[in-house]
Structures are given as C-alpha cells and as structure tokens.
Amino acid sequence: MSAMLETPEMPAVFDGMKLAAVAAALYIIVRCLNLKSPTGPPELVFQDTALARFLLKSCPLLTKEYIPPLIWGKSGHIQTALYGKMGRVSAPHPCGIRKYLMMPDGATATFDLFEPLTEHCTGDNVTMVICPGIANHSEKQYIRTFVDYAQKNGYRCSVLNHLGALPNIELTSPRMFTYGCTWEFGAMVSYIKKTFLQTKLIVVGFSLGGNIVCKYLGEALANQERVICGVSVCQGYSASRAQETFLQWDQCRRLYNFLMADNMKKIILSHRQAIFGDGNKVNEILEDMDISRLYTATSLMQIDDTVMRKFHGYQSLQEYYEAESCIRYLHNIRVPLILVNAVDDPLVHDSLLSIPKTLAGNKENVMVVLPLHGGHLGFFEGAVLFPEPLTWMDKLLVQYSNAICQWERNKSQCSDVAQAEPEHE
Numbered sequence: 001m002s003a004m005l006e007t008p009e010m011p012a013v014f015d016g017m018k019l020a021a022v023a024a025a026l027y028i029i030v031r032c033l034n035l036k037s038p039t040g041p042p043e044l045v046f047q048d049t050a051l052a053r054f055l056l057k058s059c060p061l062l063t064k065e066y067i068p069p070l071i072w073g074k075s076g077h078i079q080t081a082l083y084g085k086m087g088r089v090s091a092p093h094p095c096g097i098r099k100y101l102m103m104p105d106g107a108t109a110t111f112d113l114f115e116p117l118t119e120h121c122t123g124d125n126v127t128m129v130i131c132p133g134i135a136n137h138s139e140k141q142y143i144r145t146f147v148d149y150a151q152k153n154g155y156r157c158s159v160l161n162h163l164g165a166l167p168n169i170e171l172t173s174p175r176m177f178t179y180g181c182t183w184e185f186g187a188m189v190s191y192i193k194k195t196f197l198q199t200k201l202i203v204v205g206f207s208l209g210g211n212i213v214c215k216y217l218g219e220a221l222a223n224q225e226r227v228i229c230g231v232s233v234c235q236g237y238s239a240s241r242a243q244e245t246f247l248q249w250d251q252c253r254r255l256y257n258f259l260m261a262d263n264m265k266k267i268i269l270s271h272r273q274a275i276f277g278d279g280n281k282v283n284e285i286l287e288d289m290d291i292s293r294l295y296t297a298t299s300l301m302q303i304d305d306t307v308m309r310k311f312h313g314y315q316s317l318q319e320y321y322e323a324e325s326c327i328r329y330l331h332n333i334r335v336p337l338i339l340v341n342a343v344d345d346p347l348v349h350d351s352l353l354s355i356p357k358t359l360a361g362n363k364e365n366v367m368v369v370l371p372l373h374g375g376h377l378g379f380f381e382g383a384v385l386f387p388e389p390l391t392w393m394d395k396l397l398v399q400y401s402n403a404i405c406q407w408e409r410n411k412s413q414c415s416d417v418a419q420a421e422p423e424h425e
Contacts, residue, residue, distance in 0.1 A: 070383065258299065
C-alpha cells in the first residue's frame with residue numbers, strides 16, 4: 001500500500017531533474033556564448049590631435065557600437081573558428097595578375113596585383129600593399145573579401161603570398177616565410193613604387209602580417225616614403241612575450257597553438273625536398289635529430305626553434321623572437337598608424353595589448369582600436385544567426401583609409417594655397 005502511495009511522487013522527481021539539467025545547459029550556453037556580455041563602441045586610445053579629431057569625424061565605425069551576430073557573435077572562440085574554417089560568407093573571386101620576383105638568395109617571391117574597379121573618392125592613385133596572416137596568401141577567403149571591397153572603393157591592391165604558403169608554387173631556395181622576415185614584402189613594395197610612380201601607399205597587415213608590416217615600416221625611414229598610413233589587425237606585437245601565454249590552457253590557447261603547429265608542419269613537410277634536400281645550406285645546419293623533432297612538435301615554438309630560426313642563422317629561439325618582433329621598431333614609425341585588436345581574441349593575451357596602448361600614449365600618429373568582440377580576424381556582423389559577407393573589419397579599414405586619403409589631400413591643397421599666396425612686405 002505504501003509503495004503505491006510513493007509512485008506518484010517519482011514523476012515529480014524526474015521533472016525536477018530535467019529542469020535542473022535544462023537550467024545547467026542554459027547556464028553553460030550563456031557562459032560559453034557570452035550572451036550577457038555587453039556590446040558597445042570600441043575602446044580608443046589616442047592623443048588629441050587634429051588628425052585624430054578628423055578621423056573620429058570621418059570614421060563613424062570608430063565611435064559606433066559594433067554589434068556581432070546575436071546568438072554566437074559574442075564568443076571570440078566561435079568568431080575565430082568561423083574565420084579559420086569558413087573564412088567568409090559568399091567570398092568573391094577578384095581577378096588579379098600574379099607577379100614573380102627573384103630574391104638575392106634564390107627564393108622566388110610571389111604576389112597578386114588587383115586593379116581598382118572604380119575611381120577613388122579623392123581621385124588619387126592609391127595602392128594597398130597587403131601582408132596576410134600566418135601561412136596565408138591572396139586566395140584565402142578573408143583576403144579575397146577585403147580585396148574585392150577595396151577595389152570597389154577605388155584602391156589598387158597588392159597581396160603578398162607568403163613564401164611556401166601557396167600549394168602550387170614550389171620553393172626555389174631552402175627557405176620559407178618566417179615570423180618577422182620583411183624581405184619579400186619589401187621587394188613587393190619596391191616593385192609597386194617603381195611600376196606606379198604616382199601612387200600613394202597604404203600598408204596593411206593581418207595577424208602575423210601586422211608584425212611584418214610594422215617591422216618593415218620601422219626598419220628604415222626610407223621604407224615610409226610615399227606611405228600615407230599603416231594598418232595592423234590582430235597582431236601580438238612581441239613573440240617573446242606571447243610565447244609564454246601561448247603555452248597556457250587559458251582561453252584554449254594551447255589548443256590553438258597545437259592546431260597552428262600541425263598546419264605549419266604540413267606546409268614545411270610539403271616542401272621537404274627544397275628545404276632539407278642534399279646540398280642545401282639549411283640541410284648543413286639541421287641535424288637528423290632536428291628533423292625528428294619537427295615530426296613530433298606540438299607547438300609553434302618547437303617548430304620555430306627546430307627549423308624556422310635557422311633560416312636566418314639565429315642562435316636561440318629567444319634571439320629569433322626578439323629580433324623578429326615589431327615591438328623594437330614601432331617607435332620609428334612616423335606615418336599615421338592604426339592598430340586594431342579584439343578584446344576577446346583568444347590568440348592574443350590581454351597583457352599584450354599594453355604594448356599598443358603605451359605606444360599610442362607616447363606617439364601622436366598612433367590610434368589603437370579595441371572592439372569588445374570579434375575574435376581573431378572574425379569581426380562578423382549579422383542580425384541573429386547568419387553573418388553578412390562584409391565584416392566590420394573590412395568596412396573599418398576602408399573607411400579609415402578613405403579618411404587618411406582625404407586628410408592627405410586637404411594637407412596638399414593647403415600647402416599649394418600657401419605657396420601660391422604672395423608674400424606681404
């Protein structure tokens with residue numbers, strides 16, 4: 001009799017367990033997707049100058065709220081994963097011409113040249129020289145999307161293909177791209193300057209490419225000639241400071257490190273004969289033990305220490321990272337420079353953002369833009385679930401470039417008027 005009385009209570013217990021499970025699942029979803037995270041305009045770090053005031057007036061995206069897709073857009077991990085896996089939505093296929101440049105050491109640098117599809121808003125001849133992220137090239141979807149948008153706004157685009165990154169281009173010397181080598185990028189810029197004598201240059205770098213372009217600009221003042229501004233997106237500024245954070249499981253950086261290392265291994269091994277073949281200079285430096293270590297490497301640091309630093313003869317990983325990081329050169333850049341990093345970028349630790357902030361506090365030409373969301377090169381926009389083809393990043397970079405071009409044109413016109421005015425006795 002008592003057992004019969006207890007049975008009606010069992011469904012209530014199960015219902016309670018179901019509700020608890022649902023509540024726990026919802027809590028996990030809310031936490032993982034950061035649904036309670038607020039949206040807002042990006043944090044800006046800059047000095048109060050005439051140029052900064054002009055940029056704030058001319059670039060609404062600098063002060064406007066960035067709203068990522070409602071369901072998943074506040075998760076830096078999902079933004080990063082979608083960029084890495086999908087690239088972009090409905091990416092266009094801009095038509096370009098591939099150029100080949102022979103380097104002094106026998107390496108063959110390649111870049112793709114895309115002509116503008118309309119006249120620039122200022123009527124000027126402007127070329128964006130673009131350096132993609134790690135192991136990337138002009139055929140990556142995020143690069144294609146940005147190039148197409150820039151072309152439609154009147155920009156010529158020149159995109160470096162990192163040495164060894166294109167699967168159908170063989171290496172012609174025992175060397176591939178490294179973290180901070182500016183040789184190929186510099187050769188591309190020199191070609192553009194010689195071929196288009198009247199063009200102005202905007203230097204753009206994404207992720208690892210941001211380190212390369214900033215280092216290139218700061219290496220010599222001559223590199224800044226005819227450059228009207230520099231743009232860097234989602235870089236880490238200092239490899240020596242970043243390596244410790246890249247080995248931590250916080251924000252799953254150790255997992256990202258493993259995945260990128262695995263991709264790098266595949267690229268290096270796809271050029272195994274060119275790099276490790278008999279008679280190669282690198283082969284004389286590398287030992288059989290080093291090649292074995294490459295196969296078993298689980299981090300970018302292990303690969304850099306085993307192979308990459310030896311392309312340029314560095315004696316240690318620390319020496320390689322300190323010499324190749326742009327942090328040593330940022331203070332030499334005199335042209336306007338915008339540095340963009342998402343606060344929720346899982347690859348770039350928050351401590352590294354003190355580097356651009358400090359720089360902007362000391363130099364009038366630097367503006368730092370820190371949106372709350374966007375992940376690593378994500379910056380997707382969209383109402384609820386499906387992102388739009390163009391990202392906030394694409395629109396901001398073109399908007400900023402347009403403003404700088406207009407600023408330069410206004411300066412030039414003021415200079416012309418001043419020179420034309422007669423001197424008063």
